[in-house]
Amino acid sequence: MLEHGGNLRDATLRFGRSDWLDLSTGLNPRWYPAPTLPGNAWHRLPEASPELAQAAQACYGAPLMLPVAGTQAAIQALPRLRAPSRVTVAAPSYAEHAHQWHGHGHTLTQIPYAELDAAIAHSDVVVVCNPNNPTGATVPAAQLLDWASQLAARGGWLVVDEAFGDTARHNSVAAHTGMPGLIVLRSVGKFFGLAGIRLGFVAAHAGLLRDLADLLGPWTISGPAQHIALAALHDYAWQTSTHDYLHAEGARLAALLASHGIASTGTPLFQWWAEPQPEAFWQHMAERGVWVRLFREAARGIRLGLPPDQAGWQRLELALKEWTEK
Structure with missing residues (x-):
């Protein structure tokens, strides 16, 4: 680990x-103040909440989103949804991306941000943290969308980890995730300071989100986490x-x-x-x-x-x- x-x-x-x-x-040291929870939040099985997904879509401007148990859950699952591929991960970045793609038959390459443009033609999957963790480096949204189009044309993916993107929403590409091959990860742990509830979201086209939901299984988001996140996402x-x-x-x-x-x-x-x-x-x-x-x-x-x-x-x-x- x-x-x-x-x-x-x-x-x-x-x-x-x-x-x-x-x-x-x-993490934001002044976390979102959790509301009082109804008793059934602890008792009921936490079935999937359409309201939670809709609140996230409105907050992040994405056409479709899947709630997941922290973006880490998606980072671990996405490599299992593809046949062996040529995967390029921008480096340095959040180390779990390279760690998780280094398996399942994939061929992993890590390259500096400055060399990403040249790597698109030789990759099936490209993973970018935007803004980057830990350096804060960013790639303009227009550049990301160009890369996503090139990759999608041959069945590839661009995975954009926007876990730290809430303070730079002008540069988010979540609104464009209806196009095939563009996957965006968002987290409530950083900006909202709610890492303890283990909640994130994946924005992508409907088919990929269905496959991801099937892989992750039922009851992925606890009832208390759903109630707290709904309040936070609606509190503009x-x-x-x-x-x-x-x-x-x-x-x-x-x-x-x-x-x-x-x-x-x-x-x-x-x-x-x-x-x-x-x-x-x-x-x-x-x-x-x-x-x-x-x-x-x-x-x-x-x-x-x-x-x-x-x-x-x-x-x-x-x-x-x-x-x-x-």
Whole structure:
């Protein structure tokens, strides 16, 4: 199993403390306030909810969407829906994509974002995180749609992971997923800060969504998750204010890092940089109770999410100051 952020149990076992400032996930630290749940949310079998899919379609602007138990469920299932294919995954990116496509008879290639255009002609499936996790790199929507058309013409797929796309909805291609071969993944875990309910959505043409639903089986989304997500997806006022809050906090984080000589890139939810001494920086922060995301391989560097409050900002600033003064 690959390593992911949010692994505070590992942090506690390794460093022997529990007062963590967890900046390792890139989740909105001010999560959507869950409404009071009706009692039958815990009792009834959670049959598929047309209302949930419709709320997601309205929120994300997609013609059809399938609720799934986090986008991770779709990432694991999609490689099983194709015959052996030539698969290109943009790198660096969320490591589960390459990990899951590296099997089921597929031939996997990982290439930098700058080389994707040239790879389209030699690929059956191309996977892109947009914006990218962890670097924040983006591909313009028009470019993605051109790639999707080229791939679809020969039965191929373009998979666009928009898990961090809620703060840049102008660049989403979810509205175009009625066309064959374009698959978009969306998550309520990041922007809504609701990773614990394990809910995401897949936008694609009807035939692929039917195949995916058959593969995943019944009762994939718990009753409580359905009730909470319906409220969040319908709450456009909260979404608007949260969009503004995250953009302001993201700019604050980038400015704080820059004031300590760190030139970062990212999204309103996180910042990343190619730290020359990533293990030493990670160790330094962990010893001060600040848990950050260390990348050791393709994206060798550090990713930081947003502190939840002023005390968290002060704690991060002090740890950065002590790092730069070493």
